[in-house]
Amino acid sequence: MRISYFIVLVTLCFSCSNEEKNMRFSSWQSSQTEEKIVRETLESFKKVYPEVAFDYQPIPGNYTEKIQLMLGTGKAPDLFWLKGSTSPAYMSFNVLYPLDSLISATPEFDVDDFFPLFKDAFKYNDTYYGFGKDFNAYVLFYNTEMFEEAGLTSPPTNWEELVTYATKLTKDTNGDGKTNQFGFVVEPTIDMLMPFAYQNGGELISDDNEIKIGEPAFIEAFDFYINLYRTGIATIPSNQGAGWNGDVFGRKQAAMIISGAWLIPYLKESFPDVKYKVAELPMGKYKATLAFSTAYVIPKTTKHLDDTWKMFSYLAGKKGMKEWTSSGIALPTRKSVALENGFYQDSIFSVFMKSVVYAKLYKIDLKERWFDESEAAMQAVFYKGKEPEEVLKKLAKKLEKYKLN
């Protein structure tokens, strides 16, 4: 009896310690294609650095919660993906490894190769904590067949044109008395509103940490946005029984949509017969759009710093990023890679590259709860019929509580 106890104990100890041998890299899994490319890129990494022993452990669901728990219990992977929108919180908690010294020791990493917008995207208190593996941005997708039918030859370039074009494109195509083609489709989410706010000179929070969402510029943008819906030239996904605006566009229920490059493979797979073109967002007072990036980060508690940095600098470096973005699954945050992979030549991707110049990063330096409060505000306007001014002013007061410092 005693011997078996001993054997069990020893086995447990061994299995515990075994875990820490290799460095671990985790990502989420949003599609099979994505996972395939991740693995391919990792294979290439293996060829360059055969001495690095690693385990790739993708997390299929509840990514944020799992990472949070792993960080909290000291079992976080050595390298993982971090969404840009949640990064301010993580950086403020001081759980990520500062990369400055590693960068200066690795000149090939070439920090200045990143687009200015993305170079300091994951900087906090003047220290680098991560770099974007790729980026996406909001652009305008429009259905060329519907445009042709309505006698329109080019996409709208400003707010007035957006309205007139959308009006022309909103019609009842089958004579049942109900509109079944809308000019535009909007979503009652804060990130869809923000490009309009920026274009109007407004912002959610200023660089010196002041809440500006209750200011006239933002309110005006929201008024414009909600009126697109209220005047009937734009629909929302729930009215069409769709999960998101991409569905609405794919089903040819809307002629124009603001979305990112993720719409491209989605349409190809689910709605291949939609003929569309891509254009920069119509401008307001200014040109502006929203850019999203996911970073590679290293937790402070990593025990395999050298190996992890090797993988980090490869994947976020020129070679790794080149391979990752060559599949067209996402856009590169590095200037050199963009040039090399011909992104400026491609009819669709060039639009994204042009947008980078004036894009604003989707990264709000507030505590996590800012997002749900803002969503509640959007819902109040869209579903409860409240007015933007009243709602935004209230929201501004609430957001004061969620400042990071």
Place this chain on the structure above:
Amino acid sequence: MATIEIKNLKKVYPGAKEATIENANITIEDKEFVVLVGPSGCGKSTLLRMIAGLEEITDGEIAIDNVRMNELSPKDRDIAMVFQNYALYPHMSVFDNMAYSLKLRKVPKAEIKEIVENAAKILDITHLLDRKPKDMSGGQRQRVAIGRSIVRNPKIFLFDEPLSNLDANLRVHMRSEIKKLHKQLNATMVYVTHDQIEAMTMGDRIVVLKDGDVMQFDTPMNLFNNPTNKFVAGFIGSPSMNFIEGKIIEENGITFISKDLKFEVPEDLKPCLKEFIGKDVTFGFRPEYIYDKKYEKIKRLSRDMEITVDSIEPIGSESYIYFRFNGNPEHKFCFRSDSQQQYSVGDTFSIGVDINRLRFFDTTTEERIF
């Protein structure tokens, strides 16, 4: 007035191959106490429940006071029923149990109180009115169940084996209580039991049922003395009648032969049995009418029959002697003997059967010949 007329009654359960009640024709007179008796599965409860309206009638008619009852629900038939497991409402007090039917009829409260208290007095359960069923003994619960029926003042009382769950002493006591109640209330009562002694002691007339058929509907004494067939003969009386299967042959006049016995048929019986020469008949004789030839001198007995005692059951006032005929060691019979006679196992002696009490049955039809 409360007569019950059952005409050509038939009951077949859906999906059953045979009928549970087959062509029953019974007329129950006003104020009569009729017992339905028979072995398990004979259909007596089904018959009772059809009178109550708890079972659908497949064919035929039931009429109470010449009014057809087939389509009426139980509550419209003016009947009350006492169940084997009492079926008292466990969440109500005794008072409420008894008052329930009156409450449903919207009888005024004061009147309810009076009626219930009266019934309670009759059954001697006044001290139990506030109790719940779980706090009472079986006998008390049964009385409450009866009380619930009395309160209704129905035309007909139905009892479905009400005493089966009580112990032997209580059963005997309750039997006489119910009979007394019958006299007191002067109502028609239909009573189901599987116990033939209970049937014999309580019924004015008894319906003997077997496999859904009415075997005989008669007074207790008639059933005992003049059973119409072998089944009734064997069912009524305890210990039951002895049977010997055999044949009638022409020998020395008319002789009955069988494995156990062979004897010349007595003169009185010869006319009836003449037509059965060559046919199978069953000879029946009750334990009560067998006598030891040594001691019985008065009665007219049949010829000697030699027997050997197999076992003895002394029950106090008398003994049941189990014997076999010397010709056939396998077949056992019984006779009741005055316990003063001391027999032992293995004794051999002669017995005779009271000639007036001999019975013969047609083996094929089971009908009584004599």
Place this chain on the structure above:
Amino acid sequence: MKFSSSKKEQRFWAYLFLGFPLLLMSVFVFFPIAFAFVVSFYDWNLLIPDKPFVGLGNYFELFKDEVFVKAVKNTIVYTMGVVPVQTMLSLFLAFIMNQKIVGIAFFRTAFYIPAVTSSVVTSIIFVWIYSKPGLLNYILDTVGIDSNIDWLTNPSTVLPAIMVLNIWTTSGYFMVSFLAGLQSIPTTLYEAAKIDGANQWRLFKDITVPMVRPVTYFVVVMSLIGCFQVFDQIFIMSSGGPDNSSTTMSYYVYQNSFKYFRFGLGAASAVILALLIFTVTAIQKKYLPPDYY
């Protein structure tokens, strides 16, 4: 019974057998509950090593938080709406299922299937049913009612819509409990009552309902506890929206603990939820006890 082993030995084995489940329960049930209670007094962020003690600070913050107050209100409305309806419906369904009707086995299965289907699956299906071009509006349209709304994004219909879904899914489960209870009621009671003059309604009211009281108690308690903890449907169908019209207390706990990194606040709201459930169950035990006699 006399055992051959000594009393001491019996005691040893008794404790040993009790020990294992007790150990498991301590680790997975008792300890987490106690720990959550303790955490509620701290500002506990999993990612920050500094976890200062804040005493009742979290609790005060809860009651000042508009969203929490809404969550409590929603939870109470939800529970008060679902529990009575669910109990009565499942009893009623069980009563019908107990009759000899043709095709009863089919109905029994049909009503029970939602209870054994994953709540996630039924939620997703109902998201579609409740959507603007969904099945519900289609059915209402065919009977002449013009209702062109998305039931889940309308603040006044989102909570009732989820309540109806829950009533439908869990009634089947409780119906089975009631069915078992009903079948233990002796038929002779019904027969005696019929002879006494009771009609179907009276049979239901005077025999079925009182006799099934122990099951009713069980169903109400389980229903209460389940309703207070409702989470799955909120998470999948409405994410608490729109504008927190369908945020319930458990959803609030989830949001604060896993999205906003504030375990202390989440724990405090969980403690309050637990207290609420305890209180209601205690009140129920006092005024609606399970015995029927």
